[in-house]
Amino acid sequence: MARCRVWCSPVTLPLSWRGELTTSGVRYSSSMPAVRQSYPESTSVVRPFNEIPGLWKNGVANLYNFWKLDGFRNLHRIMANNFNTFGPIYREKIGYYESVNIINPEDAAILFKAEGYYPKRLKVEPWTSYRDYRNHKYGVLLKDGEDWRSNRVILNKEVISPKVLGNFVPLLDEVGQDFVARVHKKIERSGQNKWTTDLSHELFKYALESVSSVLYGERLGLMLDYIDPDAQHFIDCITVMFKTTSPMLYIPPGLLRRVGAKVWRDHVEAWDGIFSQADRCIQNIYRRLRQETGTSNKYPGVLASLLMLDKLSIEDIKASVTELMAGGVDTTSITLLWTLYELARHPNLQEELRAEVAAARAETQGDIQEMLRRVPLVKGALKETLRLHPVAVSLQRYITEDIIIQNYHIPSGTLVQLGLYAMGRDPKVFLRPEQYQPSRWLRTESHYFRSLGFGFGPRQCLGRRIAETEMQLFLIHMLENFRVEKQRQVEVQSTFELILLPEKPIVLTVKPLQSSR
Numbered sequence: 452m453a454r455c456r457v458w459c460s461p462v463t464l465p466l467s468w469r470g471e472l473t474t475s476g477v478r479y480s481s482s483m484p485a486v487r488q489s490y491p492e493s494t495s496v497v498r499p500f501n502e503i504p505g506l507w508k509n510g511v512a513n514l515y516n517f518w519k520l521d522g523f524r525n526l527h528r529i530m531a532n533n534f535n536t537f538g539p540i541y542r543e544k545i546g547y548y549e550s551v552n553i554i555n556p557e558d559a560a561i562l563f564k565a566e567g568y569y570p571k572r573l574k575v576e577p578w579t580s581y582r583d584y585r586n587h588k589y590g591v592l593l594k595d596g597e598d599w600r601s602n603r604v605i606l607n608k609e610v611i612s613p614k615v616l617g618n619f620v621p622l623l624d625e626v627g628q629d630f631v632a633r634v635h636k637k638i639e640r641s642g643q644n645k646w647t648t649d650l651s652h653e654l655f656k657y658a659l660e661s662v663s664s665v666l667y668g669e670r671l672g673l674m675l676d677y678i679d680p681d682a683q684h685f686i687d688c689i690t691v692m693f694k695t696t697s698p699m700l701y702i703p704p705g706l707l708r709r710v711g712a713k714v715w716r717d718h719v720e721a722w723d724g725i726f727s728q729a730d731r732c733i734q735n736i737y738r739r740l741r742q743e744t745g746t747s748n749k750y751p752g753v754l755a756s757l758l759m760l761d762k763l764s765i766e767d768i769k770a771s772v773t774e775l776m777a778g779g780v781d782t783t784s785i786t787l788l789w790t791l792y793e794l795a796r797h798p799n800l801q802e803e804l805r806a807e808v809a810a811a812r813a814e815t816q817g818d819i820q821e822m823l824r825r826v827p828l829v830k831g832a833l834k835e836t837l838r839l840h841p842v843a844v845s846l847q848r849y850i851t852e853d854i855i856i857q858n859y860h861i862p863s864g865t866l867v868q869l870g871l872y873a874m875g876r877d878p879k880v881f882l883r884p885e886q887y888q889p890s891r892w893l894r895t896e897s898h899y900f901r902s903l904g905f906g907f908g909p910r911q912c913l914g915r916r917i918a919e920t921e922m923q924l925f926l927i928h929m930l931e932n933f934r935v936e937k938q939r940q941v942e943v944q945s946t947f948e949l950i951l952l953p954e955k956p957i958v959l960t961v962k963p964l965q966s967s968r
């Protein structure tokens with residue numbers, strides 16, 4: 452293996468690294484390699500890549516074991532177990548896909564410093580295969596290299612910059628108000644002054660309504676009693692799309708396609724549904740835009756802004772807007788469901804959050820954007836949810852330079868994964884990790900590379916600001932109107948279906964505030 456010999460050659464360290472090493476009093480030379488201050492127990496000799504512990508010698512056998520452990524649904528627990536067995540770094544090979552896995556925030560910092568100018572994560576092959584198969588362009592999620600960078604720079608300005616956030620707030624606030632009105636109606640109709648239900652379907656609709664109103668500047672009307680069957684179909688397709696992705700992660704989709712596997716056919720059908728619905732929305736706006744004279748000064752939505760900006764091709768715009776629409780449903784709704792679940796389990800905390808929201812409301816008299824600046828505990832609650840119940844089990848990058856982690860040399864080009872789920876539950880990283888404590892994010896304990904629910908750096912989640920704002924507003928409105936309770940103390944665990952989902956339905960009771968006592 453040519454790679455294993457690389458470690459002997461002098462390691463090029465980025466400048467920022469040299470600085471760190473000198474301040475820690477350790478000088479680097481090729482004969483006496485770097486020792487990291489935080490691990491004084493480690494030897495002074497950097498150990499080679501092929502001494503990293505783990506199971507990486509027989510990819511096929513490992514894939515078989517993985518399958519036996521039902522790894523397709525347990526990936527997060529298997530990773531956490533591996534860190535327990537092998538320590539804070541391990542190497543792994545499952546099928547044809549090889550990686551180095553890390554868990555410490557300080558090591559995550561080293562990883563992200565080595566991500567290079569064109570950060571690259573693990574390619575989700577079922578998704579690229581579908582686009583190749585149907586001749587669709589990739590959006591920024593799937594693009595790489597200069598094509599990724601030039602698209603991302605333009606999209607950043609319209610989707611994630613603080614400048615546009617102010618445009619999103621009133622749109623999302625309106626959806627939040629409509630959601631609350633809908634829940635009030637459901638409670639009234641129940642005749643019991645409460646509503647006990649699995650809220651996930653309502654949350655899916657809330658999330659799709661929110662992301663659509665920001666993307667298209669128009670409402671779909673999903674908070675009404677009658678909903679467009681196409682919108683429901685779209686929601687169902689996203690669920691199937693995620694579910695059918697994970698079994699194909701470790702088997703080349705090209706192979707599954709050739710043998711006509713059911714999982715591949717279901718996957719194609721799901722993406723077809725997603726693309727045709729997104730296309731309908733995009734065509735609508737496109738038509739409207741050509742008819743209108745464009746004199747209104749109302750914010751027209753992300754899609755119209757991109758079209759008018761005229762810096763990306765229509766095909767590129769469509770591809771990324773479709774990704775934003777598909778990526779913005781299950782991710783935020785599941786995070787909100789987990790948050791309500793945690794608030795139902797912690798009634799005192801729920802009251803504390805309610806008090807914060809009430810005070811912020813009183814201080815800001817209808818200025819909702821200002822209000823968002825005064826609810827740090829609500830924001831902490833969302834971070835805490837993503838710590839215990841992250842959407843993504845891991846973050847990955849192909850490193851673009853040699854690095855040293857836990858005193859092991861890792862050559863440039865290696866796929867390095869940060870176990871996000873495992874990190875969130877590691878007692879060495881978070882004090883009493885099993886406790887849901889939003890206030891930990893307000894205290895002075897270190898937050899350095901610990902809040903990574905949306906990823907990090909230029910390749911982080913493009914929808915991050917939309918998602919955060921949408922979720923903060925949701926919680927504000929819910930806390931102002933209802934108390935959330937749980938029947939019994941049942942623990943709900945996560946299951947891996949490409950994203951992490953609750954393994955069983957979460958049933959909650961919602962009561963209006965005034966009359967619930």
Ligand code: HC9
Binds near residue numbers: 592
């Ligand atoms: C899944 O081992 C586990 O909103 C794999 C590595 C991996 C790669 C890419 C990750 C994926 C995991 C989880 C789901 C992620 C995806 C990249 C984007 C996607 C985080 C960790 C988000 C949920 C996106 C999906 C958008 C899409 C529907 C257009």
